[in-house]
Amino acid sequence: MRASRLLSLLLLLQTRGRMTAPELAAELEVSVRTVYRDVEALSAAGVPVYADRGPAGGYQLLDGYRTRLNGLTAEEASSLFLAGLPGPAAELGLAEVAANAELKLLAALPPEPRSHASRMRERFVLDVPGWYRSGDDVPHLSEVAEAVWDQRPLHMTYRRWGQQEVDRVIHPLGLVLKGGSWYLVAAPPDGTPRTYRVARILTLETLPGRFARPDGFDLSEFWHRYAQEFRERMYTAEAVIKLAPGRGDLLAYTMGRDVVEAAMAAAEPDPEGWLTLTLPVESIAHARWLLLRMGADVEVLEPPELRTMMAEAVAELAKLYG
Template identity: 90%
Template sequence: MCIMRASRLLSLLLLLQTRGRLTAPELAAELEVSVRTVYRDVEALSAAGVPVYADRGPAGGYQLLDGYRTRLNGLTAEEASSLFLAGLPGPAADLGLAEVAANAELKLLAALPPEPRSHASRMRERFLLDVPGWYRSSDDVPHLSEVSEAVWDGRPLHMTYRRWGKQEVDRVIHPYGLVLKGGSWYLVAAPPDGGPRTYRVARILTLETLPGRFTRPEGFDLGGFWHSYAKEFRERMYTAEAVIKLAPGRGDLLAYTMGSDVVGAALAAAGEPDPEGWLTLTVPVESITHARWLLLRMGADVEVLGPAELRTLMSEAIAELGKLYH
């Protein structure tokens, strides 16, 4: 019980430190406790010497004395920032934070009581996050460190960028944030007179940090933008549909071939199997030609019913294979 309260007191202190003035109901909602408990915890912090005080009235609330900051065993600002990447040694190294991340981890472990320290050590020994997918390496991102500095400092960038099809373009951009997805780094940025877009950092050929600073759009939410972008990207990616018959027990293989999300939704929408156990499915595909390449990998476990163009392409490919292996 004492450990739980100590953790809650620290959370309350950090909330006040990071967000400024908060009311008792707001703190209670964040900490998932009663308002009465918040009153007791604030009194405990005050008794421990933390300069927290209350403003009365409709616009009142609790806040810390101006200038007060709690410190965690000598952590520097860079080390504290790297904590978000403590479990990602590869990305931390990409951003130039490998050493400070290691130092931060050591300082955190030293600051913990014996039991939590032992638990943290076991977690580090037993769990590892490996970001890139199988059979692919991470992107080569020589400009990532400079990009991350510009994101942090709010500085505009001038870059030469290689678009799809190897077309090179010049862009002046305001960098809003970086996203690591599937082992690849993406920059969310906007031209000075436009809305945010995404750029793959590995496709930046040349980069120059420009003088001055830009004003970040008020209320811009990197996580919210990326979630919407990823959803729209998936919707744009699937431009056609294939109607197939799937052999009994081959749903896992189809999911491995075409993606678990796509196949899972198709299986959920499918009707009853035929007397031989074959299922008729409608699955979204990027294109008819791409679908042919994917479905050929399924061999005789899939029959294409439509569209006619895809069935013809499958038939032609199978005929060519027959000539090759005749």
Template identity: 85%
Template sequence: MRASRLLSLLLLLQTRGRMTAPELAAELEVSVRTVYRDVEALSAAGVPVYADRGPTGGYQLLDGYRTRLNGLTSEEASSLFLAGLPGPAAELGLADVAATAELKLLAALPPEPRSHASRMRERFLLDVPGWYRSADDVPHLSEVAEAVWGQRPLHMTYRRWGRQEVDRVIHPYGLVLKGGSWYMVAVPAEAPPAEVVRGEAAPRTYRVARILALETLSGRFQRPEGFELSAFWREYAKEFRERMYTAEAVIKLAPGYGDLLAYTMGADVVSAAMAGAGDPDAEGWLTLRVPVESITHARWLLLRMGAGVEVLGPPELRALMCDTVAELTKMYE
């Protein structure tokens, strides 16, 4: 356990430069006193780590010192190869680079981790798009990626929902791959005053497949300090789900239909509804309150359940279900 922590401390100093003892303690989830002991152990082992005193001081490695990549365990090495996605790498124009990096990493590993990593690559595959849908056509993805990396502004023609086309000059902050679709997180170069908070425009998301034309502009933009793509995306996804579900359906679910309902309406939604449900009735039916996008949309989803679901409310949804069933009955009589 301590050997693994010492390696983590060494790699932190190697990748981040100078770090204070409290910063290292927070990263390693240990006490500051433990950090002091670990740094002494590294120094005793010949690692050129030294401390700068004062309020701006901290620990750092001697300039030019690099450790070899030989501290990976078999499981850690395997996980790196499992994380490689050849499809997205190719879409970003990095297929050859990723393949070369993989070969170099394999060559640098000792025999046992190399064997584990090779088996991982042979036996596991990550296929991002869902069933019955293909990945988006994204001819402008590599150009967007270059602009994100180089902090270059972009002028784009973009097709919004409803097929409306708009022209935008944007500053791209990052790219996210979600369910087989690429999304660009960016801010308009000239945002309306209502969308500016503390002197900065709020980031928006754009589906890369909807970019119709793209031009990389001259100059560079400045990324705001403290912006973290992963944190932004987590918050955006949470708010998106909250905006999407604007109504609620009260239903009775027949025994054995839980998996079908989860497939139809989403596992997270149904799991939350199940958690708030009471005990089943004498025949095993559960009463659930399920969030839905709209009454109309809920009608089509719940019709898939057949006789496995009875809609109790709201009254307009129950009426819609009755009308649809009556139409189907008339059609098939």
């Protein structure tokens, strides 16, 4: 266990440069005192690690020192190949680079992890977009990615929802791939970061100069918060329904598994096995469209306007089919 931790400490210093004892302790999930002991053990083993004193100090490896030991287990090496998505890499203009990196990693691995990683690549495929939809057409993605990497400002023409076109000067902060669609997190100069769908960028120009990233900005944290707020904004109403026995999976497919499973967990079946569920919905009109797909397996109880809309739709269907 300690040998693995010492290797992790060494690789942290090698990849990140100077780190303080509290930072190392947080990464390794140990006490600061344990970090002190581990650094002493590395020094005793001949690793050239030294400490800078003072508020801006920390531990650091001697300039130019590199270890060839990667410490990858067979499972860890395999996970790297499973994480390699050729489609997104190609969209970013990195297909050849990713393939070369994969070959170099395979060549550097010992025989057992190399064999395990090769089998993983042969037997598992990650296909990001959902069924019945392809990924977005993103002709400007590679240029956006380059601007994100180089911290170059962009001028773009963007198509908002409702087909309105707007001009924006933005500082691109990061890219996120979600459900087969690429999203750009960017901020106007001296503004708050927001999210743009890359497929809606109509024209793009990279501007001269470089911008400074906002202090403390964390892309993963921003996206997690944005996704949570988006879900909360999306559900603007509620519907109370009765669900026929055994139809939970169909309703989950229709309205979203997380939403339906949470509602079912809070419900008790009546003597006939029907469940009364309260479901968040995007709108009454959208709920009508979704719940009509359930046929007679769902009865809408509330709100009254949704129940009326369902009854009217059923009456129209009865006329259509006689």
